[in-house]
Amino acid sequence: MVKKAEINVEGMHCGSCATLISRALQRTPGVLAANVNYASRKARVEFDESLLDEQRLIDLIASKGYGAKIGVDPDSERRIREKEIADLKITLAFSALFAVPAFLFGMVFMDVPYHVLLLFLLATPVQFVVGKNFYLGAWSALKNRIGTMDTLIAVGTSAAYGYSVAAMFGLVTEQYFETAAVLITLVVLGKYLEAVAKGRTSDAIRRLMGLAPKVATVVRDGREVEVPIEEVAVGDLLLVSPGEKVPVDGTVVEGRSAVDESMITGESIPVEKAAGSTVIGGTINKNGVLRFEAARVGTDTVLSQIVRLVEDAQGSKADIQRFADRISGIFVPVVIAISAITFVAWYFALGMSFPFALMVAVAVLVIACPCALGLATPTAIMVGTSIGAQKGILIKNAESLEMMHKVDAVVFDKTGTITEGKPRVTDFLAAGQEGDLLSLIGYAYAVERNSEHPLADAITEYAREQGANPWEAREFEAIPGFGVAATVDGRSIYLGKPERGTLGAETAAVVGRLQDEGKTAMILKVDGTPSAIIGVADTIKATSARAVEDLKDLGIETWMITGDNEKTARAIARVAGIENVFAEVLPQDKAEYVKQLQEKGHKVVMVGDGINDAPALAQADIGIAMGSGTDVAMEAGSVVLMRSDPLDVPQAIRLGRATIRKIRQNMAWALVYNVIGIPIAAGLLYPAFGILLSPIIAGGAMALSSVSVVTNALTLRWARFWVTA
Structure with missing residues (x-):
């Protein structure tokens, strides 16, 4: 029988760790499928339980040098991540404490007494205490017959350190202690920043779970x-009072109320509920008392399904294999082989002295040290993310920037993303000769001031903006399912x-037009006579249409997805310039629509702001969350737009495309540098031209390569890819 297990993996410190564990699991008899997600620190395994059990999977992961647990709750995961970040922070401080003085004594104060011994004392703790994880990673990679960035770092720094130890004993003349120490410190800094960026992933799940009430x-x-809440069973009769959360999914059997479902559906207007209506666990009852029968409890509720979808989307998303890691898989063993061949050729075949052969072999390793290759991507990412932050675009991980250049479809949520996210009065039209318009607005203001109707705030806000008189309403009455009535200034107001049956043809036509435009139409009656028609809608943001136009200019298709009805959705999409619409979509199905686009070959950006968008944000290749949205949406998204401006979506894509261009330029330079530099360091030009690179010159060339990569990345700040509204 096939069984699925979700295993929390501890101790992964780079993407290669996930690759190693994944390969080990996949090679195990009885394992049908295995995916290890470095970002979420989880391994998802499908296995034949007649051949394996979960404990054997845990033991297998442990045999590779990693910790493994099943059933760790989100709070425990958060504590593990916080400890990891704290440990990296301490490691970084420890490393910098030795590396900074080593750099100063190695590059500036080179005439101090016992110079090399002092550098040895400073570099050794960095090399073997801080660098221990790189050695462990390189050893794991070696056992699995692959080369990784850990291998490059371990070999490069060990070569510099070992050569320097030889210099300390007078075997050679140059030392590179400070090179090894500073390189390790910079790599640890990058890992610390990465851990901070990824540390919030599990919080999204924890916050989702926190929406469910604890009691009913x-x-x-x-x-x-x-x-x-765990004791509620299907068929139980539950009571929910005003201001309380609905505990589970169910069907109303008694009472009337308006329920705020925005945290689940993303729709800003509370939904009126009466007998026969469906209620969703986690939503908030606004005014009336509701009695309802539990229909889905526990893991079957909509909220639990959303939690599960977020977990599945995060766990199934394949890691983006970095270009540098792909190259290093071939580059590392080749460089090591060239270094060994160089030593053998000069010492044994050509009869040169041991110090000469060693100097040339180390020069190969030093000039091929992964500084430029390692800096090519992160420096461009750092510059790109800092530019984004200055513009209010917070990019949580490098994968998102790297993916931007592949995006060809953007899916917008409607409410709070394309639209403002709250109802506003769009039309207030006189329907007859009954008084001037400002007086009619005053009548509407008077009755709605006392109303708890979901649209009351929109009408009162509009009246205040128009400067209407705050009439006093008497004999106020709420008419369930229809509206409100009162006596205002001696007149009967509804x-x-x-x-429809009480409206004239002209008024009915106006009402129909408003409804066709996706607006909620209401009638104001004075003494029983229809006197004004009011249209209320969630209005489109000022920059939405420009954003869609910009995306089309970038060659990107746009879609809108919403739980609203088809008519309203089409009306909003038409104004925004969006041709493709998914309407009447249930919250738990949004991720499925994103997946459908992906299955057609699209690289998809999902833009949303509500809890209901979280699974789709996680499923998409890139999730972009509005800063005005919920914490869960912002944590599920890999990009957050702090201004909540749709125009920042094409801005983010332009930024990503510019950044990936810099990464490619940097990679090209790093590779060309190695292709040219390694043969020269190996002494290829020495027999004919007498040109030979000493390790110090090779180290200088390596440093120049790194500076070139960083400088090129910094030019991203002046790239002309930004546009203004």
């Missing part, structure tokens, strides 16, 4: 009893749903 009020034997 159940009606049993005619009495109201408060019980833990505001609510339009009743």
